[in-house]
Amino acid sequence: MAGQAFKFGTDLWDPTHRFETSWLLSPWALFFCRALLSLYAFTTLVFVLAWQCAHADTGCAASQASFSFFTSLTYWGLGFYFLAAAVHTFTYARTGVALLDRFPRPLQALHSAFYTTVVVYPFIVTIVYWGVLFSGPWFPEVFSGWSNVSQHALNSAFALFELALPRTDPPPPLHMLWLILVLALYLALAYVTYADKGFYPYSFLDPEKQGSLVAAYVFGIAVGCIVIFGVVYGLIWLRRFVTETKLGKHGKFAREGHSPDAVGEMEMAKPPRA
Template sequence: MARGAAAFKFGTDAWDPTHRFETSWLISPWALFVFRALFALYALFTSVFILGWSCTHSADGCVASQERFSYFTVLTYWGLAFYFLFAAIHTFTYARTGRALLDRFPRPLQALHSAFYTTIVTYPFVVTIVYWGVLYSGKWFPVVFDGWSNVSQHLLNSVFALFEIVIPRTDLLPAVHMLWLILVLALYLAVAYITKATRGWYPYGFLDPGKQHALVAAYVFGIAVGALVVFGVVTGLIALRKWVTETKMGRTGKFAKVEREAGRGDEEDMAELGAAKRVSA
């Protein structure tokens, strides 16, 4: 019972005392801000441009643009865009003042940001695998726009996610986030069948019980399991990155200039992290 209730708690330990969400072991906070801002701009531009193109180049007009929001790919890509937008803002405020905007948020919003991070380093790989492994027809797109839009949404999404795994100093993904990954997938399944009920079509053919019969359950279960496998792999990659960069290479992080000028160097920040962990234990 206690473990089940833990899934709905936001934590009582110190929130990100060494600014892992806004710092990197390799590049400065300002450089990390620039990368995140560029990724946000690209993803937002891509999403808006595709909506406009669909609205002006479809026989159904803007109906095609509206229908795009029934696709898990589209929803996760918008999520990726907004994650990088807010992550860039948090990184900018940290680089400028030594304290991220995220540090000023209520604890529930901080916990949601952590869960948001877990989704953007997990779902893009699920989307990429399912699209190229299950949905892709095997022939390259005859229209340049189709090729660009599909590469952006089904390939670059995983490149962006890999950047967030490798470059920042983010910590291991909390195990409780597995529950929320499955819950979001279940909610999307509801969206898919609401689309069928209101629009008369399935966003993905493998969800159609009239054609797939019992295989629908296998597809749904397989994607859920796949998401958990990806979660495990990503957690392992983050652990490997921490071991290589922090333990073996001694790169504990590049911090804001104002923190360094105040005498808060790498050793001080790591000591603070250890103290916070001891308090939470």
């Protein structure tokens, strides 16, 4: 797997537009849903930053500090993913060819990896927040309750949308390496934040308070990431099996009558003969 980590592949890229189509929604409806989710994510992020600047005793310090939190960074990632996915879906719905199809292969591979982060990381954020960090009682202010539900619960709902409705294939197993690498880079960012700003984004990363448990937390989250990847892989495979193999719903396409079956898709995926 490690030897394949930097290879982008030579097969035909996404021949039946799985990233831009759904087994249930038309391309236009899928575009609208993705655009709406992107709008909600960015509206939440910008409103939270502005509210904190306007109402916190320390001014915009809390807003500036938010960029050190994995929750905030992954939520920005959700916003940008759904924006990019909406653009690709829109161009496919309008012309029958997605903008993503015109990208160089490395960018196409990065989009695939981006998709994997979107369907894995939100579940880590939700589980860690509600299972480890949140100790109650419920938030006394409407703003606090809404912002935390949006960023620690609806984030997983957004991920479930991408798991359930598009026609995407299960992510390549080598994406596990990149998921762990990004988590390791975030761990480095957390300690850079402490060195620069004097605080740890998450208390379980503080060695003075947690001691050797810090290693256990870090290792546990890494293992949890791999487990969640496996669950996500299985759910996507199950969705494809049920919707396509059992129900015969091969997708709704931009061009009427274009509904390739599994055999046709494999033929389309073959590289052209010399």
